[in-house]
Amino acid sequence: MTALDLLLPSSCAGCDRPGTACCATCLDAFGPPERIHVPGVGPPVWALAAYHGPARELVLAFKERGARALVAWFGAIVAAALTTVGPRPWTLIPAPSRRSAARERGGDHMVRIARAVEIAEVAQVLSLAPGVRDSVGLGVEERRRNLAGRVSVHGRPPPGTTVLIDDVITTGATASACVRALRGAGVRTHAVLALTSARPAQPG
Numbered sequence: 551m552t553a554l555d556l557l558l559p560s561s562c563a564g565c566d567r568p569g570t571a572c573c574a575t576c577l578d579a580f581g582p583p584e585r586i587h588v589p590g591v592g593p594p595v596w597a598l599a600a601y602h603g604p605a606r607e608l609v610l611a612f613k614e615r616g617a618r619a620l621v622a623w624f625g626a627i628v629a630a631a632l633t634t635v636g637p638r639p640w641t642l643i644p645a646p647s648r649r650s651a652a653r654e655r656g657g658d659h660m661v662r663i664a665r666a667v668e669i670a671e672v673a674q675v676l677s678l679a680p681g682v683r684d685s686v687g688l689g690v691e692e693r694r695r696n697l698a699g700r701v702s703v704h705g706r707p708p709p710g711t712t713v714l715i716d717d718v719i720t721t722g723a724t725a726s727a728c729v730r731a732l733r734g735a736g737v738r739t740h741a742v743l744a745l746t747s748a749r750p751a752q753p754g
Contacts, residue, residue, distance in 0.1 A: 597719060
């Protein structure tokens with residue numbers, strides 16, 4: 551992939567259809583926020599799509615394959631979702647990436663999305679301690695132990711509806727660890743909003 555491909559992609563990152571970074575069909579994989587059942591997190595958890603098909607491909611293309619042009623699409627769908635998760639003013643707190651992963655990706659992908667949401671403030675106050683492993687392949691308890699005590703809070707977000715944002719909810723370990731760290735620093739998380747979820751919707 552060349553630098554020109556990143557700026558002017560010739561095909562959809564979700565289905566490889568020529569003409570745009572994200573075609574209308576793949577964008578339709580993301581809908582209104584849906585409550586997700588994640589025991590132990592605390593605040594309500596919302597997701598915009600299930601983690602499969604075009605939604606999964608788009609998230610992976612942006613996160614792992616450098617499809618930077620998708621940031622405007624993701625920023626727009628997060629902005630549209632905010633009125634569901636709470637009243638304005640909104641402050642987005644990006645879930646942190648491992649430092650090595652952020653370096654490999656040319657920056658923290660969730661920070662990039664948060665900054666594309668023009669109607670919200672961004673508070674980049676969370677970081678992961680060195681030694682946190684890649685969560686891929688880890689079970690539920692392993693993910694929890696991997697993050698236990700390793701999420702740090704630096705500073706405080708401005709007043710308003712505080713929303714933790716992430717790319718995918720799997721076990722909920724990351725969201726839980728981030729919410730716990732923020733609570734310990736005296737910061738209330740009003741909602742968690744994920745682009746995608748591998749978990750079922752909340753019953754009822």
